[in-house]
Amino acid sequence: MTDAHAGPFIAAIDQGTTSSRCIVFDRDGRIVSVDQKEHEQIFPKPGWVEHDANEIWTNVQEVVAGAVSKAGITRDDIKAIGITNQRETTVLWDKNTGRPVHNAIVWQDTRTDALCRELGRNVGQDRFRRETGLPLASYFAGPKARWLLDNVEGLKERAEAGDILFGTMDTWVIWNLTGGVDGGKHVTDVTNASRTMLMNLHTMEWDDKICESIGVPMEILPEIRSSAEVYGEITGGKLGDLLGGIPVASALGDQQAALFGQTCFSEGETKSTYGTGTFMVMNTGDKIINSYAGLLTTVGYKIGEQPTVYALEGSIAVTGSLVQWMRDQMGLISTAAEIETLALSVEDNGGAYFVPAFSGLFAPHWRSDARGVIAGLTRYVTKAHLARAVLEATAWQTREIADAMTKDSGVELATLKVDGGMTANNLLMQTLSDVLDAPVVRPMVAETTCLGAAYAAGLAVGFWNSTDDLRANWRRAAEWTPRMDAETRDREYKSWLKAVDRTMGWIAEED
Numbered sequence: 001m002t003d004a005h006a007g008p009f010i011a012a013i014d015q016g017t018t019s020s021r022c023i024v025f026d027r028d029g030r031i032v033s034v035d036q037k038e039h040e041q042i043f044p045k046p047g048w049v050e051h052d053a054n055e056i057w058t059n060v061q062e063v064v065a066g067a068v069s070k071a072g073i074t075r076d077d078i079k080a081i082g083i084t085n086q087r088e089t090t091v092l093w094d095k096n097t098g099r100p101v102h103n104a105i106v107w108q109d110t111r112t113d114a115l116c117r118e119l120g121r122n123v124g125q126d127r128f129r130r131e132t133g134l135p136l137a138s139y140f141a142g143p144k145a146r147w148l149l150d151n152v153e154g155l156k157e158r159a160e161a162g163d164i165l166f167g168t169m170d171t172w173v174i175w176n177l178t179g180g181v182d183g184g185k186h187v188t189d190v191t192n193a194s195r196t197m198l199m200n201l202h203t204m205e206w207d208d209k210i211c212e213s214i215g216v217p218m219e220i221l222p223e224i225r226s227s228a229e230v231y232g233e234i235t236g237g238k239l240g241d242l243l244g245g246i247p248v249a250s251a252l253g254d255q256q257a258a259l260f261g262q263t264c265f266s267e268g269e270t271k272s273t274y275g276t277g278t279f280m281v282m283n284t285g286d287k288i289i290n291s292y293a294g295l296l297t298t299v300g301y302k303i304g305e306q307p308t309v310y311a312l313e314g315s316i317a318v319t320g321s322l323v324q325w326m327r328d329q330m331g332l333i334s335t336a337a338e339i340e341t342l343a344l345s346v347e348d349n350g351g352a353y354f355v356p357a358f359s360g361l362f363a364p365h366w367r368s369d370a371r372g373v374i375a376g377l378t379r380y381v382t383k384a385h386l387a388r389a390v391l392e393a394t395a396w397q398t399r400e401i402a403d404a405m406t407k408d409s410g411v412e413l414a415t416l417k418v419d420g421g422m423t424a425n426n427l428l429m430q431t432l433s434d435v436l437d438a439p440v441v442r443p444m445v446a447e448t449t450c451l452g453a454a455y456a457a458g459l460a461v462g463f464w465n466s467t468d469d470l471r472a473n474w475r476r477a478a479e480w481t482p483r484m485d486a487e488t489r490d491r492e493y494k495s496w497l498k499a500v501d502r503t504m505g506w507i508a509e510e511d
């Protein structure tokens with residue numbers, strides 16, 4: 001910490017898909033210190049992705065201790081800690097021992113495809129969409145919990161006996177932070193609950209009929225709370241000695257936290273986060289907008305007793321992970337940043353379009369039978385053209401989501417606020433502005449996910465007074481404006497959509 005950062009501070013934990021990190025922020029929303037640790041990605045079968053929840057809890061404790069030590073501060077300097085997390089990833093554990101009954105099933109995992117198809121046939125797609133805002137897809141947590149109950153021996157009986165707790169990663173981390181087996185709080189917030197497919201968006205409570213049809217007993221579910229309130233105090237684990245007594249005061253799914261950190265507090269304001277996947281979220285105020293264009297209706301945030309703010313979301317499963325695939329599986333680049341240099345060595349994509357439907361297609365298509373395609377190949381195409389096609393894939397997927405948002409909300413995208421690791425790529429950001437025909441802006445603090453969790457925790461304990469205080473902290477670092485002519489944009493978009501069409505139906509139901 002330098003003298004430029006005067007205390008007190010707020011800390012935030014981001015329990016993400018590939019790593020856990022903790023960041024300490026000052027009152028101006030500036031970063032004081034960061035600590036981060038990756039965890040293992042476990043792939044037991046094609047399409048299956050798991051995490052070890054114990055490893056995650058160990059890492060969370062280490063990064064919190066690490067960030068506090070790097071900041072050179074103590075318990076008394078920290079007014080609250082907030083949590084943000086990878087959403088939908090599901091863990092079940094024994095409340096008497098604190099031991100997970102199985103690895104956590106990660107949001108990208110497709111093992112519940114068949115179960116979702118069966119639910120569609122027996123209960124109908126519409127009912128789930130109407131009550132929970134979500135299409136039936138393996139992405140969401142409820143069916144993952146049902147899979148665990150069906151496949152871990154004796155688990156149903158233990159759940160019936162009241163020994164088992166369900167949680168997404170917010171719930172798991174808060175339970176452990178606040179005492180674990182010694183009285184940890186079994187809670188979740190409205191944003192995380194809205195991704196389980198078990199919460200009714202209209203009542204903001206677990207929906208007993210939906211829970212019954214998916215086959216998840218309500219006794220295992222956590223209490224649903226707002227996103228910004230004190231759930232308990234740090235007492236648990238190694239952190240109890242170091243930071244005991246600090247209020248645990250926010251929880252938001254990571255994409256909702258980024259919406260909050262980008263200060264998208266007004267209806268129509270939209271952000272898009274470019275990491276492993278990409279998630280565009282639009283604040284829709286007090287309106288629950290049913291999507292007819294393939295988006296998710298979800299909860300944006302709820303601050304304490306204030307009314308719920310809803311959102312529309314377009315989720316894209318594969319964006320930054322396609323760059324990783326070019327690096328790790330294809331060996332065409334040696335670092336993620338190199339994709340930009342390679343792509344800049346040619347003028348255009350040479351006629352190639354790359355649709356990375358590696359886990360089917362998420363929004364706006366929701367097609368689990370789709371698989372990846374590179375279309376338009378001729379002998380002319382080089383690896384540099386492919387690098388262009390990889391970056392353009394992220395831009396065009398965003399354009400499809402932006403179109404769906406306009407259809408559903410009637411609001412034209414005025415400006416897109418962006419964040420996440422891929423926004424370091426200038427060519428990608430320019431291409432994005434070109435294909436959206438809208439300005440793209442990036443804030444000074446690119447760690448908007450942690451910042452959003454810190455803001456919510458700070459509001460809960462009166463560290464900040466209102467969202468107006470937070471807006472004042474947002475500062476523009478970079479802006480890209482459209483340069484592409486309309487004719488080129490329309491022609492390229494048509495080619496992209498033709499390539500998307502080629503991905504559909506690759507997996508037959510019997511596969």
Ligand SMILES: Nc1ncnc2c1ncn2[C@@H]1O[C@H](COP(=O)(O)OP(=O)(O)O)[C@@H](O)[C@H]1O
Pocket residue numbers: 016017018019274275276277319320321322323324336337338339340420421422424425
């Ligand atoms: N310069 C770059 N150009 C393109 N992609 C990049 C670049 N730098 C990082 N990435 C991609 O961004 C992702 C990491 O971003 P990050 O926001 O840390 O993701 P997450 O929070 O999902 O782990 C990786 O998938 C990586 O391939």
Ligand SMILES: O=P(O)(O)OC[C@H](O)CO
Pocket residue numbers: 015016017018085086087088107253254255275276277
């Ligand atoms: O951890 P991230 O940044 O990959 O985000 C994952 C999303 O929350 C999945 O819905």
